[in-house]
Amino acid sequence: MTILIVGATGTLGRQVARRAIDEGYNVRCLVRSARRASFLKEWGAELVGGDLCYPDTIERALEGVTAIIDAATARPTDSPSIKRVDWDGKVQLIQAAKAAGIERYIFFSILDADKYPEVPLMEIKRCTELFLAESGLNYTILQLAGFMQGLIGQYGIPILEAQPVWVTGKSSPIAYMDTQDIAKFAVRALKVEETSKKVFPLVGTRSWSAEEIITVCERLSGKNARVTRMPVGLLRAVRRSLRFFQWGWNVADRLAFTEVLASGKSLNASMDEVYSIFGFDVSETTTLESYFQEYFNRIMKKLKELDYEKNKSKSKKPQTKRSPFKKVNN
Incomplete structure (x- = not known):
């Protein structure tokens, strides 16, 4: 079976590609930049140049493909808008998949997307789910809550570097999941x-609020967090101002997601049926605590190694003692 992975250079997509390759699938990746995707080729994937915004490139990429795993989404720094990539691009991909006779289509959506119509990305995901369901394709939709990988930059690094940790409004508990586990499913x-x-x-094994995550990081790192609360009203004002600039549209649309994070409503769901159908055991799923434990263990080990090498190099330098009574010529 040949699988086309869309969005394979992203945080989730690369894990999907790695998993599929490890399980013996022929993996093809639709990429905009062969240079940025060179690691995928080293893993054993076939790279095909293309872009969701250009239908002709999609058709070429689908030749000989049996299944699609769609992990693509617009980045805040991308020039194409979220609508152009996550809606227009996905509609074109789904239509091309139907025309090409693709046997399976795996799509990543967002949990509770139907409850937040005012958040652009969530509304687009909801509409894409409906479009895919009506396409006639043999699909599977996986609704995610959040990636553990994003928590390192949000909490782990700032706490280690004694930088502010930003918390917005009333923190919503979220059941984060490791992207490696998501790829497995x-x-x-x-x-x-x-x-x-x-x-x-x-979703992950349980939901976590920002405050609970900070407590875990403090315990595992041995450092205290500098928590700074960002008023939701200020973020809304920033979002509105960014809408006046085309380069800020994607950032503004992403900032709309803070309405979800600051709502106080939990982003979680029961996984009992999911584990049963997919044939996995919950004990095999990475917990947030174990994820951070591994991260901080690696960092602390690296810091000790660097400190050892630094002290070792210092000890090798010849020490010259100067007499306090000897005149120094300037």
């Missing part, structure tokens, strides 16, 4: 017939 869906034309939540 996505690739398994290709083999499990019971996942056909179904929608599943895909």
